[in-house]
Amino acid sequence: MNSINPEKTAAELTSFIKNAFDKAGFTKAVIGVSGGVDSATSHELTKRALGEKNVFPYFLPYEKIKPIVDQVVSLDPGMDRLRQGNIMARVRMTILFDQAKKRQALVVGTENKTEHILGYYTRFGDSASDIEPLRNLYKTQVYQLAKYLGIPDKILNKAPTAGLWEGQTDEGEFGFTYKDADEVLFQLYDLKKDNVEGVDPGVVEKVKSRVSRNAFKHSLPILPFDY
Template sequence: MEKKIELLVKWLQDQVQASKLNGLIVGLSGGIDSSVVAHLIVKAFPEQSLGVIMPCKSHSNDQNDAMLVVESSKIKAMTVDLTETHNLLFSQIKNNLLDRDEWNEQTAKLGDANLRARLRMSTLYTIANNYRYLVVGTDNAAEWHTGYFTKYGDGGVDLVPLVHLTKGEVREMAKVLGVPDEIITKAPSAGLWEGQTDENEMGTTYDMIDRYLKGEKVPDKDRQVIERLHKQSEHKRRLAAAPPKF
């Protein structure tokens, strides 16, 4: 694992050098993946790395956990509260659709959550432009394979250093890097609503996805869920579709 960390740090340095930019930025959610990325980018660029905490109708515990990562990694950090911005934009969209009698309450919860993810990524890129930094994503192999990320939200980034690591490997790397135990052991959650967890939303566990990705046998129920999620999310892993040239 230490060798993998060394290779990832060198890769991050090479990417910045090739882009002729100055450093790296990541959004800090208080979750394990962004915590690992924060520790990695500080190793790559001790003075030119930045973590941004972006509460948006978030649980206060998430901010507290994000601050634990700031302390453990020694990353420079700032907080941009997006709650008011999100409420204003979402209510304007909702009111316009209500006026047209076309508001879909059934899809509103997901639209609300995806807007938060996209506002966060827009915020990261605006700050990145200021410092001339690359935006680093936090998706691991399980999330990438199943499409458990928001298109043009947390999936809209420049670099994805964890994309070949299973969730189990991310946990192992977190321990080596010194990520606080409270973050390593807590249930993975995007913090989208009260009581929300990744695994409940996906319908399977990270352990099952990890086993599937490693070619191990998993129960048919879990295999079907994983393969369905992968097929449904194929568009997220591609560039925008274009027609044949004519």
């Protein structure tokens, strides 16, 4: 797995954000922050690009959106927690885009390359954004960048979670670590290898299986001429 030059990457992404906003004709940004490393990193880069006064972070844990989520869940009392988690993600998306409209701003996303390839996101929920600064960085590379940017240790050391239910963690859902996932994905997608080396074969199959199951998410909406 390749390491990044965090200083160079920070400069490039800051410039990317600034240029993208200039081209789109916007000066303000709205971003959902969760207390995790991805949103903290994306938030810091956006502040550097646009200036802190032009960036509006929204922390939307379940407690804040409970009345809205509970109303939707009440329509189907037997709803499982995965469906409830998807509703939470879509409620957050609705709030962020509404606030962006109010402020004449763009919504800045927080998705990394690992999550994107694995399909680890809610369609039209946490995947919805106007700009994705971290999409080309694997999770382990985001940590390298975050450390350079001065993101606090309490965030760097926190177990990654989508905050969908109590005790939920990304790696607990996966059944493998981000470190292993990044190594597998890097060899398959960046090095174009047919066989992954240095990772337990069982883990490799788990990663490949998740990628395969969620591949359809990258081609939505499905159009007639796709077939």
